[in-house]
Amino acid sequence: MKLVVAGKLTLPLAICSALLLTSCKKNEDVTPSAPTTNGEVNSWVLDNMKTYYFWNDKLPANPDTSLAPKSFFNTLLYDWNNTANTDRDRFSWLQESADDLKASLSGQSKTTGIEYNLYYRDQARTGVVASIIYVLPGSPAAKAGIKRGDIISKINGESLTATNYQTLLSGSADTYTYGFATVSNGVLTDNAQTKQVTAVVFQEDPVLLDTTYTIGGKTIGYVIYNQFIPGLYKAGSSTLDNTYDLKLDNIFGKFKQKGINELVLDLRYNRGGYVSSSTNLASLIGKNIDASKVFYTQKWNSIVTAQNDKQRGAGWNSENFLTKSTNIGANISRVFILTTGSTASASELIINGLRPFMTVTTIGTTTVGKNVGSITISDKTGRIKWGIQPITFKSANALGFTDYAGGFTPSIEVKEPSYGMKAFGDVSEPLLNEAIFQISGTRMARRAATETTTQPIIGSSLDRKAGGGNMFVGDAVPNGHY
Incomplete structure (x- = not known):
């Protein structure tokens, strides 16, 4: 499934990877003869939003294209300032440099x-x-x-x-x-x-830590994964390789070789990323899954849906699991996922997509609630330098469940301390400690001891990352962002 979006692209090229959007510019860059005006940028933005935006039927009839682009963009977003509506558009964004946008989505900053x-x-x-x-x-x-x-x-x-x-x-x-x-x-x-x-x-390596523990007769695999990134940019290319996906494959290969029978997946700071990497990770974990089983489905607007129903036929909007030789599903019956209010997008797709196939126990605090995805749009001529990351679809798991805009409430609530946090991998660290207790019945530290130092977060550096704040990355197409 491929989607190339650039400028006023006609829909027959539709459903393509947001990652491949950069290829739209290859050999077609044009040096502008004069700076673009607000009206020119905004008209380009509006044309693309009319075609690809999930809520394109709710765009204002006569938006003011004379506004500064970021202000104009906000006027297009569905119910974005109505905090009472959890199903509003909280996640679309516009960035002044499409190149910077693409770099941030690959973990580079x-x-x-x-x-x-x-x-x-x-x-x-x-x-x-x-x-x-x-x-x-x-x-x-x-x-x-x-x-x-x-x-x-x-x-x-x-x-x-x-x-x-x-x-x-x-x-x-x-x-x-x-x-x-x-x-x-x-x-x-x-x-x-x-x-x-x-x-x-x-360049951030999304795998922060992987290790195993043997506690109470259980062999536990533990991996901290902070962003869904397939790999690095290929030399002289605008596409990514699969360096980091292969790293996860190797980690799970080691888990399988060591005979782990429990898994703790730490997504507490993972804001999302490429959905291809989400599919890859889910395919390493899922029980009784293969390439014939649906990981998630997606719902697009009527324009995109009609075009792809006609050109691609049934099933174009479904993404199946992969068949992976390093899948550990035969060794485990459940997975424990560590979450916080920074767990979003492709991380939540993992939670939702695995639940039809195995027990998923979440430990921590409520997730963001991003059940929608987006694509990256840039101008193929190179004249307009802005990049758009608009919400373009809503996702559901194999059972059709999509209603988690309010976030996934943890199966077991454990709050991180504000200060004095333990090192990752320390078995007395509160979230990991609770997972080990649920698995083995052995508590490595008193749970209540850290909760007295928890305070409300007033901000986070993660809000500046692609996928943070009002910049949640999304796209439920292979190699795209979610």
């Missing part, structure tokens, strides 16, 4: 390598701290010795506050001097430690 949640440090809500949730291996921050659980209270000598934290954390300079705080009995105290880190363009 300019970063120091830290991801963090933000909390108020006092009851007056004046001070703010950034609590590190993970550090990318091999990144500048990792090389500087920054780790999960560290607490940043100052940047370049200036304390983070409710009024300056956004500016300090995302400043124009690439070099940051981080100052840190420690916590004791819930009280934060600044210390004298500082570390200087310079941001670089960095």
Whole structure:
């Protein structure tokens, strides 16, 4: 199933991979003779939204194309500011650079390598701290010795506050001097430690950790997966290889070889990504599945549906599992998935898509609730540099279940602590500890001990990632984004 979308493309080319959209520009780039106007960009946006947007029947009759593109785009989104409607469009977005959009969807960005949640440090809500949730291996921050659980209270000598934290954390300079705080009995105290880190363009490896445990007669496989990315850009190409999908294949091959009989899949910080990678991962886990079984189906608008019904026939909107030699489904009857309010899109597709075939127990907090997907649209002529990531379909599992716009409520609720987080892989880490207890009956640490330090998150660096905030990545076509 392939979908190439660029400019005013006619629908006979429809249902193609968002990943392949970059190929629409090959050998067709045109240097603009003059800067594009708001009206030109907005007309291009509107034409594509009329064709591909899931709620194209709800577009305004006479939108104001003189607005700045981002403001104009928001006027097109279905019920987007009605917070009472969980089924509204929360996820479409427009980006000024289509090239930057595509790079972010492949896990590449300019970063120091830290991801963090933000909390108020006092009851007056004046001070703010950034609590590190993970550090990318091999990144500048990792090389500087920054780790999960560290607490940043100052940047370049200036304390983070409710009024300056956004500016300090995302400043124009690439070099940051981080100052840190420690916590004791819930009280934060600044210390004298500082570390200087310079941001670089960095390719994230989505597999943060994989390991096995033998506890209570159970052999448990554990993998932390932070973004659904198939691989790296091929040299001189605009397409991705399957480096990271193959890495997961090898990990599950090791799990199978070691005879694991339980699996813990950690998706707590996974905002989504390429649905081909979601299909690949589900195919490594599912029980009694093969290429004849449906992983998910998709519902598009009437224009796309009619065209593809005619040209492709029945089944064009279904994605089946893959037959994988490293599938561990014969060894397990269930999977434990760790979730938070940052678990979205392709991660939720895994939860929903596996449930018809095996017991899926979620541990953590309620997921985002993204049961819709999108495609990447760029201008094939190269004149318009903007990129669109509009919602284009809604997904359902093999049983037709699609109603999770409110998120998946955890089977067992466990909250992450705001501060003092344990290292990943530590069996006393709260979410992993609970999974091990559910599997083996052995609790590696007192569960209640960490819950007293949980506070509301006021923001997260994950909101800036492709798939974060109002930028949830989506696309339920192979090699696309979801």
